[in-house]
Amino acid sequence: xxxxxxxxxxxxxxxxxxxxxxxxxxGLRDCTLEVPAGAITGLVGPNGAGxxxxxxxxxxxxxxxxxxxxxxxxxxxxxMAARLARVGYVAQDHPLYRDFTVADMFHLGxxxxxxxxxxxxxxxxxxxxxxxxxxxxxxxxxxxxxxxxTMALAKRAPLLVLDEPVSSLDPVARLEFMxxxxxxxxxxxxxxxxxxxxxxxxxxxxxxxxxxxxxHVQLAGPTDDLIAAHxxxxxxxxxxxxxxxxLIIHRTDSDRHSTVLVRADPARLAARQHPGWQADPVGxxxxxxxxxQRPSKTARxxxxxxxxxxxxxxxxxxR
Amino acid sequence: MFRFRLDGSxxxxxxxxxxxxxxxxxxxxxxxxxDRLPTVKDVAGDLAINPNTVVKAYRQLEHEGLxxxxxxxxxxxxxxxxxxxxxxxxALRASLEEWLRAAExxxxxSEEITALIAVARxxxxxxxx
Numbered sequence: 001x002x003x004x005x006x007x008x009x010x011x012x013x014x015x016x017x018x019x020x021x022x023x024x025x026x027g028l029r030d031c032t033l034e035v036p037a038g039a040i041t042g043l044v045g046p047n048g049a050g051x052x053x054x055x056x057x058x059x060x061x062x063x064x065x066x067x068x069x070x071x072x073x074x075x076x077x078x079x080m081a082a083r084l085a086r087v088g089y090v091a092q093d094h095p096l097y098r099d100f101t102v103a104d105m106f107h108l109g110x111x112x113x114x115x116x117x118x119x120x121x122x123x124x125x126x127x128x129x130x131x132x133x134x135x136x137x138x139x140x141x142x143x144x145x146x147x148x149x150t151m152a153l154a155k156r157a158p159l160l161v162l163d164e165p166v167s168s169l170d171p172v173a174r175l176e177f178m179x180x181x182x183x184x185x186x187x188x189x190x191x192x193x194x195x196x197x198x199x200x201x202x203x204x205x206x207x208x209x210x211x212x213x214x215x216h217v218q219l220a221g222p223t224d225d226l227i228a229a230h231x232x233x234x235x236x237x238x239x240x241x242x243x244x245x246x247l248i249i250h251r252t253d254s255d256r257h258s259t260v261l262v263r264a265d266p267a268r269l270a271a272r273q274h275p276g277w278q279a280d281p282v283g284x285x286x287x288x289x290x291x292x293q294r295p296s297k298t299a300r301x302x303x304x305x306x307x308x309x310x311x312x313x314x315x316x317x318x319r
Numbered sequence: 320m321f322r323f324r325l326d327g328s329x330x331x332x333x334x335x336x337x338x339x340x341x342x343x344x345x346x347x348x349x350x351x352x353x354d355r356l357p358t359v360k361d362v363a364g365d366l367a368i369n370p371n372t373v374v375k376a377y378r379q380l381e382h383e384g385l386x387x388x389x390x391x392x393x394x395x396x397x398x399x400x401x402x403x404x405x406x407x408x409x410a411l412r413a414s415l416e417e418w419l420r421a422a423e424x425x426x427x428x429s430e431e432i433t434a435l436i437a438v439a440r441x442x443x444x445x446x447x448x
Contacts, residue, residue, distance in 0.1 A: 040369050175367055183364030186373075204325060204333050204368045283330055 010073030012037045012159055012191035013058065018067035020053050027053035028215045031067070035193070035208055037158070039222075040185055042202040043195040044288055045212035051195045054212070055163050058193070059089045072158055085115065088152030092164040094144045098137040102130060102147055106154070113155045121154040124180075142173025149177065153184055160184075162194045166201075178205060199292075203284040211291045218291045223284065230287055231269050233260045234278040245272035250290035261290045320357055321350060325366045333368055337376035341385060345398055356386060356394045 011034050019029040028050035035041050045051050056062040057069055057076070060083045069076045071086045096105055102125060110116040125132055130143050139147065145165065152160055162181070166174040182205065185192055196202055202209075209226060211219040219226060233244065237258050241248050246264025261282060262269070273279060282290075321344065323337050331339070344350040356377070363370040377394050380386035387397045422432050 038371070040371070178367035179364050182367050182370060183360055186360035186363040186370035200327065204327065204366070204372070207369050207371045284332075 009037065010070065011035060012039065012072060013193070014068075014070045015054075016068040018054075018057065018069050019065050020050075020057060020062060021065040026065075026215050028057075028212075031217050033210065033217060033220050035191070035210075037072070037191050038189050039208040040182075040192040040206050041194065041208035041210060042206035042223075043193060043210045043212065044197075044199060044202065044292065046292060049212040050215040051212055052163065053215075055161055055193070055195060058159075059087050059161055060084055085113075085155075086157055086159055088155045088157040088160045090145075090148045090152050090160070090162045090165050092167060094141075094148040094165075094168075096136045096144060096147060096151075099135060101133055101135050102139075103132040105136065105147060105151060106132070109151050109154055115156045117154045117156050120156075121150050124150045124153070128180075140173070142169055142176060145169055145173065145177050146180065149180060153190075158191060160190050160192045162192065162196075164195055164197065167197065174201075181205075199285050199288045202288075209288070211288060213292060213294070218294065219287075227282060227284065227287060228266055230261060230263050230282045232280045232282050232286070233262055234258075234280070235260060235274070236276060245269055249294060261287070321354065322357065323362055323366060325368060334372045334376040334379065337362075337373065338379050338383075341376075341380055341396075345385065345396070350396050352396055352398060354396045355392075356396065358393055 013033065013035040015031050015033045018031040018033075020027045031050075031054065043051055043054070053062065057064055058071060060076070060080060064076055071083065074083050074086055076083070097108075100108070106118065106121050109121070110118055122132065124146075128143070128146050130139070130146060136144065136147070145168075149165070160181070165181075166177055169177060178201070181192060181194075184190055194202070194205060203223075207223055209219065209221065209223050210217060230249070235244070235258050237253055237256055239258060241251070244260060244262055245268055246262040248260055249263055250261040252259045264272075269279065321341075323340055325333060325336055329336065341350060341356070357365070359370050359373045359377070362368065362373045377386060377388070380394075381388065385396065385398045386394050388394050419432065422435070427435070
């Protein structure tokens with residue numbers, strides 16, 4: 001049960017054993033997370049991993065089947081208006097009314113959001129050279145994305161959720177979009193959650209990371225801490241897993257040597273250092289890719305194999 | 320105003336890239352004492368980079384005594400000169416040039432030279448541990 005400590009401000013996002021089932025299939029299960037206010041979090045996972053399920057529960061489009069969720073302390077049982085006021089959302093396809101002008105879209109935004117900041121919306125369009133009188137259908141993909149972002153920012157919500165915001169954009173429009181997001185985050189201390197497939201771009205954007213596969217959280221926490229807790233070990237091929245320190249995330253065997261990504265406490269890694277081994281720090285992209293490729297217990301297995309597979313390894317990495 | 324750049328494929332963490340650029344610019348004289356560094360928002364918006372990363376880089380520069388924050392005004396360069404004395408730098412550069420010439424005469428490619436330097440630095444670091 002999520003309870004707020006009256007002495008401290010609540011985290012931007014907190015979930016506890018959160019799950020959502022579609023018929024007999026679990027889209028997301030056993031999701032326990034906490035993201036502090038002001039963090040910029042990358043949410044990574046293959047298609048069908050549960051990213052959109054998690055995002056739609058956060059923005060209030062979906063109700064959880066089990067567990068708890070709170071956005072700045074407002075749980076999913078709070079009145080709809082209170083929950084929606086906390087989140088600005090930019091969907092993948094930047095849905096806007098094609099026959100509306102930009103000014104019409106803003107008019108709609110103002111009518112629907114009591115905290116709407118018209119001045120901010122207009123100033124942003126001015127800075128980006130997007131005419132307010134232009135119809136949505138006459139805008140470029142990059143401009144449409146910027147209008148969607150402006151609609152979300154002008155709500156003045158403390159959490160901004162972006163679902164694959166740049167996947168349909170060309171590289172320049174992508175960079176311009178992310179520049180605007182980062183400048184807004186610096187300006188107002190906005191908390192941002194970005195779901196993205198473009199892992200290589202996330203390193204510069206995120207200070208928090210969540211990796212989802214098969215409906216389960218595989219990795220979550222501050223990026224720096226996660227990187228510090230992993231090492232790439234180069235060891236003789238004959239070295240058995242049991243001799244390696246920590247938890248083995250990914251292993252590649254060559255003819256004579258093996259390259260192993262391990263997760264362990266940094267102090268423990270130093271203590272277990274072997275003279276014949278080489279330990280190197282792991283890069284952001286390498287870390288994410290290793291977790292994405294890791295065979296995992298899936299949410300779908302839960303129905304059939306809950307008792308058979310307690311999955312202590314998966315537990316260990318989600319903490 | 321000083322402007323940062325970011326190399327996404329270098330493998331160096333973004334905050335360290337920012338720190339290195341200030342160090343290097345001080346060494347080369349592109350940055351001097353009293354120069355104002357761009358605001359966190361400007362760097363974040365310019366490079367499409369997490370503002371917390373910029374804050375972290377500026378904190379590191381303060382920790383190293385290279386920059387300092389003035390409340391309400393921004394972050395300024397406080398270091399007076401490059402960390403290494405110019406004479407020592409010149410002598411090192413001369414011996415490096417000599418070494419590079421010798422390496423080229425021995426038939427090493429530019430790639431091999433870079434690799435050799437990286438290996439030597441790596442081994443030196445290991446000795447110190």
